[in-house]
Amino acid sequence: MEKPLLHIQGLTKSFDQSGPVVNQVGFDVGKNEIFALLGPSGCGKTTTLRLIAGFEHCEAGEVYIEDELVESPQVSLNPQKREIGFVFQDYALFPHMTALENVAFSLREVDRKKRPVLAEEVLCRTGMEKYKHRMPDELSGGQQQRVALARAIAPKPRLVLMDEPFSGLDAMLRDSTRKEVRAILKKSGMSAILVTHDQEEALSFADRIAVMNNGQIEQIGTPEEVYYHPKTQFVAQFLGRTNLFRAHADGTDNVETRLGPVKINREAEGLILCSIRPEHLTLERCKPNGKETGIITGREFRGHDITYHVLFKGDKYIVHTDNRLLFDVDEHVIVKPLEPAVVLNQKA
Numbered sequence: 001m002e003k004p005l006l007h008i009q010g011l012t013k014s015f016d017q018s019g020p021v022v023n024q025v026g027f028d029v030g031k032n033e034i035f036a037l038l039g040p041s042g043c044g045k046t047t048t049l050r051l052i053a054g055f056e057h058c059e060a061g062e063v064y065i066e067d068e069l070v071e072s073p074q075v076s077l078n079p080q081k082r083e084i085g086f087v088f089q090d091y092a093l094f095p096h097m098t099a100l101e102n103v104a105f106s107l108r109e110v111d112r113k114k115r116p117v118l119a120e121e122v123l124c125r126t127g128m129e130k131y132k133h134r135m136p137d138e139l140s141g142g143q144q145q146r147v148a149l150a151r152a153i154a155p156k157p158r159l160v161l162m163d164e165p166f167s168g169l170d171a172m173l174r175d176s177t178r179k180e181v182r183a184i185l186k187k188s189g190m191s192a193i194l195v196t197h198d199q200e201e202a203l204s205f206a207d208r209i210a211v212m213n214n215g216q217i218e219q220i221g222t223p224e225e226v227y228y229h230p231k232t233q234f235v236a237q238f239l240g241r242t243n244l245f246r247a248h249a250d251g252t253d254n255v256e257t258r259l260g261p262v263k264i265n266r267e268a269e270g271l272i273l274c275s276i277r278p279e280h281l282t283l284e285r286c287k288p289n290g291k292e293t294g295i296i297t298g299r300e301f302r303g304h305d306i307t308y309h310v311l312f313k314g315d316k317y318i319v320h321t322d323n324r325l326l327f328d329v330d331e332h333v334i335v336k337p338l339e340p341a342v343v344l345n346q347k348a
């Protein structure tokens with residue numbers, strides 16, 4: 001495998017006696033890779049980003065950029081020397097400078113005369129050349145964010161760090177800006193780390209995701225891996241809706257459950273906790289048969305798909321179907337798995 005651009009191991013940081021807020025964090029980011037740190041508020045994402053940037057100092061662990069040690073308890077390379085670009089939630093553009101001046105300002109290392117030409121070229125790449133003479137308050141949120149991105153990538157940093165860059169935008173603009181920013185980063189061959197608490201954003205924006213909880217990484221994988229093959233209950237629940245159930249496994253990849261026999265994604269033994277996504281279950285209409293049938297207790301119609309809430313043999317299930325499977329509340333159904341359930345790791 002090609003050497004990673006960024007390598008982090010055992011990174012640990014505490015602010016006070018209450019224990020580490022970043023605890024033994026380790027991951028790699030490849031060249032041209034977009035990586036996301038995803039987790040709930042307060043789990044340590046921003047602190048991890050600030051440690052990479054050099055705005056905080058760690059008490060244990062190491063950060064390497066292109067094999068250069070930039071952060072450890074003994075080493076703390078000046079943030080400017082790390083060659084990192086930043087994009088924050090509040091854009092942080094200088095209000096008294098035009099878009100072009102904002103971008104040119106980031107090119108302090110470049111000969112003064114060449115700055116406007118280079119700045120214009122980068123604004124062009126982010127589709128903002130038309131607005132180059134506008135002041136930040138004459139631009140929409142999405143446009144300001146694209147100028148902020150142009151400013152971050154203009155000096156050709158080794159890595160771009162983005163902290164909740166889209167959360168100030170409304171839903172429609174957020175989607176389109178996200179797509180554009182991803183395309184710009186990919187076209188420029190940049191590596192980036194996105195910090196977000198929004199799972200949909202991480203799933204659609206990143207090549208790989210690290211799911212963080214309580215200062216630690218619970219799982220690293222592609223969007224498909226973390227969504228469809230969560231390793232822990234936290235990852236299963238944080239990445240979207242899911243159905244959890246316990247079962248006794250007998251060393252095979254089949255378990256007997258109240259749904260009947262269910263396939264699991266690996267051989268297991270003993271009491272196990274499993275997760276199955278709502279879209280991996282389906283419903284079949286049936287005649288009422290006492291406790292053997294389920295009943296639809298609720299439905300959420302969302303146009304292209306429908307989510308049903310089902311009570312089946314005393315357990316509640318969420319089942320997600322396309323809009324051709326129509327049931328009414330109180331109808332009798334049975335719940336059937338379409339895909340194997342995922343066996344979760346359980347903490348001892």
Ligand SMILES: Nc1ncnc2c1ncn2[C@@H]1O[C@H](COP(=O)(O)OP(=O)(O)OP(=O)(O)O)[C@@H](O)[C@H]1O
Nearest residue numbers: 015016021039040041042043044045046047048197
């Ligand atoms: N300068 C600081 N001094 C003391 N505690 C801090 C400091 N910065 C962060 N913390 C604490 O560290 C923990 C992790 O914060 P951090 O900002 O890294 O989390 P986060 O996952 O980015 O959350 P959010 O999405 O809310 O920003 C929190 O409990 C926070 O209160």
